Amino acid sequence: MSGKGLNNFFKEYLNEKSIFLNKRVLQASYNPENVLHREKEVNLIANILAPILKKEKPSNVFIYGKTGTGKTLTMKYISDHINDVADEKKIQVKIIYLNCKLKRVADTEYRLIAQLVREFGKDIPPTGLPTDEVYNIFFKTIEDSEVILLLILDEIDQLVNKAGDEIIYNLTRINTELDKSQISLVGISNSLVFTDNLDPRVRSSLSEEEVLFPPYNALQIQDILKKRASIAFNSGVIGPGVIEKCAAYAAREHGDARRAIELLRVAGELTERKKKKKIRLQELDRAQEKIEKDRVIDTIQTQPKQSQTALYCITSLINEMKNKTYTGEIYEKYKTLCINLNLRPLTQRRISDIIAELDMLGIVNTNVVSRGRYGRTKEITIGYPLSMTTKIRKILESELGLS
DNA sequence: GTCAATTCACATGAAAGAGACCACGGTCTAGTG
C-alpha cells in the first residue's frame, strides 16, 4: 500500500459506519448500572454489609460460585453503592478490593499486607522488610485511621493455595487487638470446595455468612446479552438466532456470562473486519474458534523456556505416533532436546510438576494411570484441537530457536 | 485355579538451596567551605 493509498484506507475506515455503538459495554471492565438476575444475592449481601454504615462491623462473608456468575460484578456494584451513601452522609467507610490472583500485587502474605498499607497512602517497598514489620505498619495505619474496613479479597482460593491460610487467620484475629477500627472480610472464590481444606478456625471465621452464586441458565444469559447488545451495537446488527446461540455456548460452559459477552464482542469485531453489516451465526462460530485459539497461543507464548521445551517434547511425541504419551518418554526426549538447545536439563521431579502446570492451563490433559507391573505414570494427551498442532509447533520452534 | 506378595515407574509431599531482588545502617571517599 503506498502512502496515499494508506491515507485513503484510513479515510475510508473513518467514513465506514461501525456496527458498534459503544464497544466498552462488552469489555470485561465494564460495570453495568444494575446486575441482572442477581437480585436475591444483592439483597442478601447488602443486608449483611449494611451495618457498616452505622459504624458496626458487618459479618465476614464468603462468596462462592463458578467463573462468570457475576460475583465480582455484584460485589463491585454493592460496594459502589455503599461508598455513595457513605460519601453523602459523611460516614467513615473504607472499602478495599483486591484481586489475589494478580501476580506481584497480592499473591503472597507480604504483598497482600503491603498492598493494603499502600491503599492507605503509605509507601511500602516491594520487598526487603520482614513480614511482621509490615504487619505492624498495617496495624498502626488502620488503628490511626479509625475506620471500619471492608476488605474484599477476590479469588481468595488462589491466595490460600499459594501462601497458606494463616493470612486469613491473622486478618480475622487482628480485630481483637484493634481498638478504634475493625476489619470485615469478604472472600470471593471460584472454587466450590475451597473451604473444605481450610483450617476449621479459619473456615468458621471467614464464612460467618455464605452466599452461593449459581450459574446463569441459558435464558438469563440471553437477557444479559440482549441488554448489553442493545447498548453496544447499532440496532439491527445482530442477526437472527445469534444471541440464542451465544447463550447456548455459554450455558454449556457452566453458565459463564463473561464468556458469552466476550464471544459476542469478538463476533462483532470479526464481522466488522469483514465489512459485513450483520453478525450471523457463521461469525459466531468463527469467533468461538478464534477465542480458543488466541487463549492457547497466548498461554504458550508466555510460558517460561523450560515449560515450552517440555511442551515441545509432548507435541513431538504425539505427532510421531499415537495420541498419548507418558512422563518417562517425555523426560527422555526432553533431556536430549536440552542438550541440543544448550539448556541445563531439570530433574524429572520438576518436569512432572511442569506437566501438571500445563494441565492446569488446559494445554494438555493428564490422567494418572497404573499399568500394573509396568508402574504408575501420567498419561498425557493434548488439550487443544488437533488442527492447531502444526501452528503450535511452529510457535514453539521459533520461541525456542529451533530450525 | 486362587490368592497374597512383589514389583515397577512414577506420583506426590516436604524441606531446603540458589540466586534475584530489595531495605537498612554503617563505613568510606571525595568535594566543599
Next chain:
DNA sequence: CTAGACCGTGGTCTCTTTCATGTGAATTGACGA
C-alpha cells in the same frame, strides 16, 4: 563537615533440587484342589 558511594546483613520470592514416602494393578510364585 557532609553528601553520596559502597559494603554487609537480613529479609522476600521464585524456581529447583534432594530426599522420602505413597500407590495400584499386572505379574509372580506358593499353595491346595
